[in-house]
Amino acid sequence: MKKDTLIMSFESSCDETSVAVIKNGKEILSNIIATQIKSHQRFGGVVPEVASRHHVEEITRCIELAMDEAKVTYDDLDAVAVTYGPGLVGSLLIGIMAAKTVAFAHNLPLIKVNHLAGHIYSANFVSDLQYPFMALLVSGGHTELVLVTAPGEFHTLGDTRDDAVGEAYDKIGRVLGINYPAGKKVDQMAAVGNDVFDFPRAMVQEDNLDFSFSGLKSAFINRVHHADQVHEDLNKDDLAASFQGAVLDILSNKTFRALEQHPVKQLVVAGGVAANQGLRKRLKDDIEKRNLDMELIFPPLRLCGDNAAMIGAIAQIQFEKGDFADLDLNSDPSLDF
Amino acid sequence: MKILAFDTSNKPLSVALVENGKTLAHIESTELKTHSVTLLPDIQQALHEGGMSVEDIDMIAVADGPGSYTGVRIAVTVAKTLAFTLNKPLVGVSSLELLAADGDEGMMCVPLMDARNNNAFAGVYLNKQDEIVNIVEDHHTTMAKLLDLLKTYDEDKLEFINATQKLTDLIREKFPNVKIMSSEDSLPDATKLAKLAEHKEPVKDIDSFVPTYLRLTQAEHDWYEKGNKDDGNISYVEEV
Numbered sequence: 001m002k003k004d005t006l007i008m009s010f011e012s013s014c015d016e017t018s019v020a021v022i023k024n025g026k027e028i029l030s031n032i033i034a035t036q037i038k039s040h041q042r043f044g045g046v047v048p049e050v051a052s053r054h055h056v057e058e059i060t061r062c063i064e065l066a067m068d069e070a071k072v073t074y075d076d077l078d079a080v081a082v083t084y085g086p087g088l089v090g091s092l093l094i095g096i097m098a099a100k101t102v103a104f105a106h107n108l109p110l111i112k113v114n115h116l117a118g119h120i121y122s123a124n125f126v127s128d129l130q131y132p133f134m135a136l137l138v139s140g141g142h143t144e145l146v147l148v149t150a151p152g153e154f155h156t157l158g159d160t161r162d163d164a165v166g167e168a169y170d171k172i173g174r175v176l177g178i179n180y181p182a183g184k185k186v187d188q189m190a191a192v193g194n195d196v197f198d199f200p201r202a203m204v205q206e207d208n209l210d211f212s213f214s215g216l217k218s219a220f221i222n223r224v225h226h227a228d229q230v231h232e233d234l235n236k237d238d239l240a241a242s243f244q245g246a247v248l249d250i251l252s253n254k255t256f257r258a259l260e261q262h263p264v265k266q267l268v269v270a271g272g273v274a275a276n277q278g279l280r281k282r283l284k285d286d287i288e289k290r291n292l293d294m295e296l297i298f299p300p301l302r303l304c305g306d307n308a309a310m311i312g313a314i315a316q317i318q319f320e321k322g323d324f325a326d327l328d329l330n331s332d333p334s335l336d337f
Numbered sequence: 338m339k340i341l342a343f344d345t346s347n348k349p350l351s352v353a354l355v356e357n358g359k360t361l362a363h364i365e366s367t368e369l370k371t372h373s374v375t376l377l378p379d380i381q382q383a384l385h386e387g388g389m390s391v392e393d394i395d396m397i398a399v400a401d402g403p404g405s406y407t408g409v410r411i412a413v414t415v416a417k418t419l420a421f422t423l424n425k426p427l428v429g430v431s432s433l434e435l436l437a438a439d440g441d442e443g444m445m446c447v448p449l450m451d452a453r454n455n456n457a458f459a460g461v462y463l464n465k466q467d468e469i470v471n472i473v474e475d476h477h478t479t480m481a482k483l484l485d486l487l488k489t490y491d492e493d494k495l496e497f498i499n500a501t502q503k504l505t506d507l508i509r510e511k512f513p514n515v516k517i518m519s520s521e522d523s524l525p526d527a528t529k530l531a532k533l534a535e536h537k538e539p540v541k542d543i544d545s546f547v548p549t550y551l552r553l554t555q556a557e558h559d560w561y562e563k564g565n566k567d568d569g570n571i572s573y574v575e576e577v
Contacts, residue, residue: 017574032576033576033577034574034575034576034577035574035575035576035577036573036574037575038571038572038573038574038575039573039574042556042557042560042565043556043560047554047556049406049554049555049556050554050556050557052406052407052410053410053547053550053554054573054574056410056413056414056417056547056548057545057547057574058574059414059417059418060417060418060421060543060544061544063418063421063422064421064544065576074422089407090406090407090410093373093407093410093411093414094410094414096373097373097376097377097411097414097415097418098414098415098418100377100415101377101414101415101418101419101422102418102422104377104380104381104391105391105418105419105422105423106422302577326378327377327378327381328374328375328377328378329374330371330373330374331373
């Protein structure tokens with residue numbers, strides 16, 4: 001019988017400190033997530049120096065909780081994995097230094113993980129992945145279409161030219177008086193409002209697979225400012241519905257364009273915006289409408305945001321390939337595929 | 338007593354392995370290298386030179402600030418994780434006290450960390466034989482205030498340590514003949530860090546051990562300036 005592999009993984013690229021213990025890349029034995037949202041809400045967005053300070057406060061507590069909950073000792077572990085980019089440099093460094101220290105202290109191999117790859121492999125906890133599969137990665141920092149041709153083999157087909165989709169949600173949320181992170185609230189408002197403002201759907205006529213959200217964001221902000229100047233009262237739910245309607249049209253358009261070029265059996269949607277209920281429903285409906293024989297995989301809500309479990313999932317593949325890092329590992333804040 | 342000590346709170350890096358006062362290994366770097374890259378390999382090298390494994394260590398000593406925020410965090414994160422994961426005692430020593438240990442015996446030492454815009458992190462320490470006595474606590478200050486505070490001291494007995502050229506110019510205006518150790522010559526020495534740590538109480542709660550920044554972040558400072566107050570019941574970080 002093949003021996004089980006246990007990997008302790010670290011994630012600290014932005015404002016969550018997370019440590020997990022993952023069995024065979026498939027089973028979550030523990031996934032401790034300490035979120036700093038309440039702290040950064042004071043400032044209306046993530047402040048890097050504040051985030052770095054919180055990571056130092058939380059790091060060993062998270063390790064301890066992850067070990068306890070998984071009921072494992074260091075002798076049970078086979079490797080230590082850590083996100084080394086992309087992300088905030090000061091935040092990344094805390095996870096990296098802690099992971100290197102644990103690996104060094106217990107003589108365990110170290111695995112460096114791309115945060116984006118981690119998000120995509122959060123789907124590994126939901127279904128058995130069949131290659132090639134398509135991934136739509138949507139979060140506060142990223143909007144990408146990625147074709148995954150083999151375990152750990154990523155090909156970016158499309159990327160955002162300006163704002164990430166989650167970033168656009170936060171920016172229009174501010175105009176609506178919603179504190180960061182605004183996505184969930186805008187999604188809820190959109191569910192009761194109507195798409196009446198007809199905001200632009202950028203680049204949907206273009207044949208490439210890239211995204212753009214800054215035009216949409218500006219159109220939204222201009223419309224609200226104009227209404228303020230002429231003392232016109234706009235329905236906020238309708239504004240949210242109109243914004244989200246445009247976002248979903250753009251995401252759907254580009255995703256199915258990519259799927260026409262690269263037919264696959266699975267579509268994975270990952271990242272913080274994958275928690276959006278409007279997006280979940282829209283893609284499900286679109287697949288049914290098109291009669292596609294394709295599995296739509298959304299990670300559970302807890303695995304949509306940043307977490308270390310997803311890092312352990314992709315780390316398992318790297319472990320099997322013998323893709324290990326050295327103790328001189330540094331962060332790579334602008335890492336891409 | 339085998340002590341692993343390290344400091345990355347400013348540009349230089351220093352790692353030492355000391356056993357009962359005897360230096361088994363000492364690695365220093367003054368080059369502008371990335372501490373996040375070199376610290377673990379340097380610790381590994383020090384242990385190798387000392388012919389021991391990391392489990393053999395009896396205590397971990399770290400310079401815990403003030404200094405470069407990122408620099409201090411690198412050393413503190415490694416120190417607290419190492420102490421936690423191996424269940425070893427951890428001792429934090431002021432990065433300024435460590436600089437004061439480089440001063441001359443009998444002098445009233447004023448270690449500095451340039452905090453830009455004519456500000457500094459500073460403390461006052463009396464460098465006695467085998468003992469560094471804190472006289473004025475480490476604090477963040479304008480240079481004008483610091484120099485005013487020091488005017489009652491005898492210029493012959495004062496020694497400024499780790500002064501950048503900018504700070505040196507400001508000091509010379511008030512104390513033309515005072516002894517100044519430039520930042521190029523002020524190298525924190527982890528062997529001295531190990532020695533200082535031996536006389537201090539280990540950290541009681543490793544989880545709560547964080548750098549001594551001595552300054553709020555700009556964002557927090559501005560937030561309080563606007564009249565905001567902490568709700569005593571709120572925890573800014575929550576496990577979800």
